[in-house]
Amino acid sequence: MAVPITTEQIAADLLSRLVAIPSVTLGVEQGTGEAAMADAVEGIARSAGASVSRQEVLPGRPNVICTVAADAPGPHLLLEAHMDTVALGPMVDGHQPRIDEAGLLHGRGSCDTKGSLAAMLLALEWAAGVADPPGPLTLLAAVDEETGSAGAKEFGESDHGVDAAIVGEPTSLDIVRVHRGGGHWRVVTHGTAAHSSTPELGDNAIFRMADVVQVIREEFGRRLVGRSHPLAGQSSFSVGRVSGGRSFNMVPDQCELIVERRHIPGEAASDVEQELEEVLDVARARHSDLRVEVANPVVFAEVLDVPEHAPIVQAAQHAATAVLGASNVIGVAYGSDASILANAGIPSVLCGPGDIAYAHTADEFVPIAEVVQAAEIYARSWMGFADAVSDATA
Known part of the structure; x- marks a missing residue:
């Protein structure tokens, strides 16, 4: 992978666009739903060369499913990030993204999980141009993670055809295979x-x-x-x-x-x-x-407990090591859509830019450099997933 996935400027522009769209989960104060975000994700993915479909989960709240290399032979990898955010609460100008001198992009959802979503869209765009894809790559932009994970549940119960998933959550780019x-x-x-x-x-x-x-x-x-x-x-x-x-x-x-x-x-x-x-x-x-x-x-949420030797763990760990020079496989205390997908038969890990300590806070932010690195980790995971599957069955 000699060709860069993206640049910090491109990543910052895309993430700023996503953060500027209110997508506060319905049922809470200031709830808007994800409809406008779904429209934006669909438009971005189509422009990137992906085929796009919608999965109506709740009235006016669809999952957006974006796929490249749909007919490629090989295992099918899913990238998943949720579109909804928590309420602004005490956050001031949370839908007016700003970038500080340290390269941190501030705004509601920047860390949880629009930073991951932006990185996945960038990885999807890059994957659409790969001449010999190792298998299909799908991005699921899901609804309702913050209040019930209805989007992940709906996808898990569908005829999805995916073999494993990387779920975007702010892990500081660590690989999470276990959570409560x-x-x-x-x-x-x-x-x-x-x-x-x-x-x-x-x-x-x-x-x-x-x-x-x-x-x-x-x-x-x-x-x-x-x-x-x-x-x-x-x-x-x-x-x-x-x-x-x-x-x-x-x-x-x-x-x-x-x-x-x-x-x-x-x-x-x-x-x-x-x-x-x-x-x-x-x-x-x-x-x-x-x-x-x-x-x-x-x-x-059920627990997430994916074996260390699972192909998705190995592929994500190798990708993170290639990008960062080293990688950590860890567990976390919080829950996520990953356990929903894993319990639906889709082995899943978490990996994404940002620190969970700043999610839901009055000064939520994500380092733009980590968004760029996440995009490369997602792309490399896709490129290496087929080999990891082969190694596991050898």
Whole structure:
């Protein structure tokens, strides 16, 4: 690969264009959806020589699927990045990208994950000009990663024909083959309403929830000791929100909390949910008249656990080493679309420009130099994937 994939100026121009398009995920403050971003990605990909189709996932929210070398013999590699972002929140001028003197491009989504998306579009454009392609290359620009991964789920359930994937997330160009899964559940306590002047006539649901929180803290604190993974870290829990009561002068008849569990390889999501019920049974045993239930359980990600010897891990690692001089294969604590794809039969790793520490922040940014390097890593991964598959089956 003697021909450069792109330049910093080209990468900066493309990424600036993407960041300037609001694509805040629907269902949150300032939500716009991804329709305008989908239009832009389709236009850019068509201009690059890709064939493009849309996969309607949610009303007005399509995945954009862009393919080059569709008829080439060889394994089919997928590049995936999500188009949606979190809300601006306290970020000022988040859709007005700016580049500072250090070569950092600031703006909402620059790091998570429009930097990856720009790099993938640049790699796709380069791949369209390869005379002897090693196999098909597809870019999936997905919707809804920030709130439910509906885009990745829809693609995983389709007749996609891909053999492996690189998912763009801000990994500082490390290769991630393992990450934790995660789920959150609504836990509700029920009481009896009464006037606050006669609290003895009621049953305070907030006090009941205080009993439950104490048990959750004690039991999960005890149960999760020693549960860790060398790459994914410690299995964890958190109580992120408690709400209850209708008025200051009423004994509340209901209280709700959100409990989150981040599980590691070796822990199934179904087991995690069962364990929560066991913890609540401890609370029920301590307080015989306690009325508590788990309502609307939501598992939002399974674990990612791709073997180190998998062809996609080897191809991505070799590509990163060629570009950076060295590469790290790691695990992370957060979740991503990669676990959705992997559990749909598409072995997947994460790799992308930027640092996850700056995603979702008031000063989100990505180094433009890393966007250029990511484009080359994606292109080299595609070029080397067929050899990695052959080596694995030899």
